[in-house]
Amino acid sequence: MSGVAHDSSGRAAGKPTLAERWYVPAEISALRVWLPFAALVNVLILGGEALRGNAAGMSGTLTAIVLLNSLYVALQNDARRWRRTASRIFATVALIHGALFPLWRDISLYDLWAVSWLVVPAGLSLYWLSTGLSGAWCAGASDARAAELGLARNRRLAPKLEAFGLHVFLLHAVALVVAPVVWIVDVSISPGNILGGAIFDAFSLEHFYAVLGGEAFWLWTSNSLVVALGTTLVGLLLAIPAGYAFSRYQFAGRKGAMFVFMLIQMFPGIIILVPYFMVMKTLGLLNTSIGLIVAYSVTALPLCVWMLKGFFDAVPRALEEAALLDGCNRVEVFFFVVLPLSLPAVAITALFSFLTAWNEFLLALVFNTSNDAYTLPVGLASMIPATNQLWGDFAAASIVVSIPVVVLFVLFQRSLIQGMSAGSVKG
């Protein structure tokens, strides 16, 4: 802004006026952010065209990138008037180039999306550069008064434009997140094992009948339920007292024990998998629920202890002290005061261990070599080996398995995330 004083002489030919220096329409500011972003997206699209081996598409996209960048450069603050004129020309050319896209790409949903990353920025630019206050700015016709009005207008408009940009960004993220979900639903209700093609073009419940009517799925489900419920129970029995002790008592070895609980989380299952496997094999615990329950309750233990410690910390000590004064002993205080108060927290921890056991794959893969002992993750993965891939059945089973888990997760997301970050991130 220090340059303002020097430019106060007025409208020298080709130089921006004071008003222009001070005032940039919100649309133009938005374009300055969006255009490089659009160019970046077009670079990704260029990669897609390279994958396709489509030379016309590659040159077309490259042209789009050049045009969007030129437009961006032409819209810079210190732009001379001729560059503003050039910006209109670039926008027009970009729009025409985009409109002619059937010449350089196919007409499919993907192509329409790709070309919209040229047409929409170019179209918006041309529209804003030709009309309203931003058009006047572009023509170099905005005077001090227009700038004053414009600044007020900017305050209203800028958040809206920003929100628009955010929504575009978030919607793309949503599309990427939802794509596999839509795909699974589509595969599960399509007859046969078709992986691509049009979405929701046929309907059949054959895969659901095949999965739910077969024995294997229910066997795996009951295995998973036994293992997950057993893990939850054993895990909580181990974790609750430990979490409580860490939260309430100062004792010799506390520091070391908590450090160990923290450290254990850092190590992958694989490094103890071989000895684990050999111990389980020697004890004859392969292909049993007990083997998995024991293994899972211990792997989930450190995080459960940390979660519970965090939750117990939040229970006021004054209540316990009051109960002690009233003649309860320590054990009674724990069972009748602390535990009921932290029941929601215990439930969250239980949910966490349940989900961990329900979704675990590696240990279940190694410990369960017989089809009868498979848990759901291993069972579902066994539907898709190198040959004979039952994608439709897999998709149907996945939906049945995921729905309860996703509902539970979404319902309790806040507490789950809070608890988990208490154990891992906060330290």
Place this chain on the structure above:
Amino acid sequence: MTPRRPEAGLTAWMSAALLLCAAAAGVPDAKAQQVAVDDAAQAYRQIRIEVDYTPAEAIAGFEIWYADQAFESTGDAELHSTIRVADTSVLERALESVVFDRCWSNGLPIHRDAAGNPVVNPDATNWSCALSGMTPGTEQWIAVVPVGADGAPLADTESLQPVVGRTDVPDERTPPPNTRPVLYALSLVVLSTVALLLFLRRQDALQGRSKSRLAHIYVAPALIALATLTFYPIFYGIWLAFTNADQSRLGDEAWIGLANFATIFAGPGVWRVTLFTFVWALSNVLAHVMLGLALAVALDRRGLRGRMAYRTILLLPWAIPGYISVLAWNGMLQPDGLVNGMLGTAIDFFDGAGSARMVVILVNIWLGLPFMMMVFSGALQALPASMYEVAEVDGVSRWDQFRHLTLPNLKGTLVPVSLLGFIWTFNSFNTIYLLTRGNPYSGFGEPGATDTLITHVFAVAFEYGQYGVAAAWSVLIFLLLIGFSWAYLKRTRAMEAVA
């Protein structure tokens, strides 16, 4: 089970070799074939046959027929099992005890297809199978018939000359493995943990901390569980790293010094797999942090419409069981999958080393993003809104707000979370295993193009059965991770929080 053919078995072949098909069936491609029974390898209800043959294009598989009396026609016998001939490079060697009939081809455990049926490579010149389900103490007649691609036999099925074998291993269960050493070690671990706790309790008593009398009892179950199931396996694993433990030696492994480590460092692809593991972990963390931060900042904007809906949807990759979403991406990325369908191409992304690596990284970025997003969201919500209001009044641009206000304030979260993310990605197994199993294949015993240290150790242990080597790998990974964890814990100042 040993992958190598026992030497004793060679000398003990008793049945005469016989010519089966060739001229009799009038198929010129079907070559001579020799079937023999390996009596030295007989086991409970098992007869092991050895088949040597000349590979021929016409042979698409073998049928094994058997009966408890002599037979000439397959009509008088029962089909025991079939073996396919197919390209085995896409398949894997079966885990031990997955299947009943243990088979070998050219001295190595045979490949299996999806249904568990054995598959031999077209180049193989022999295979052998331990046929199960044979009645002990009686003679069994066994014949092998090569079949063509259409399933039609390439030999005359009316004039078969079966070989005779028998298994005399008595009808009793094999004795269970000796559990005493394991139980002894486990009780030792439990006792020493209890002793440690008692010692600590005494120390407390000496210092007069009577209020915390119960604490050690509360902590005891968790600590004992941790000691028996985490510390003990770690130390057992360290011991295994210096032994020759493998599938055939369970419980009677012997000390072989540093040989396993020598095997690792002499093996091909050691540095490649290590490098890829770091590339994998670093690129994932970088993308997770950058995109997670971008999404968190976007969601943190005041007055954003539909924030809860966005948040919930963007959490989906975390909420859906990981193995399901990875397998879904696997399906979408197949040559006939959704991604190729949208692009109008038929690219096999899992074929080339470069594209396969790219794909596993991208899918893992998708998978891990919500965690980072939520962590940063939480951290952003803790920042005072007034800070941004002041900046707004002063006309600080959004980007400058982010750079000079948000980023410095997030540093306390950013650094530990990145380290934790690095450790987690380093340790992750499911994404790679379920997408590529480490393929593209680089050679037997060698890490595949997309193998990380973790998936490679899995393959060494449970596909090649080399427990000792896998344990040695685990020790090396353990040492690496101690370094990372030390950095992490130092950064989070966990110890201060504990104290």
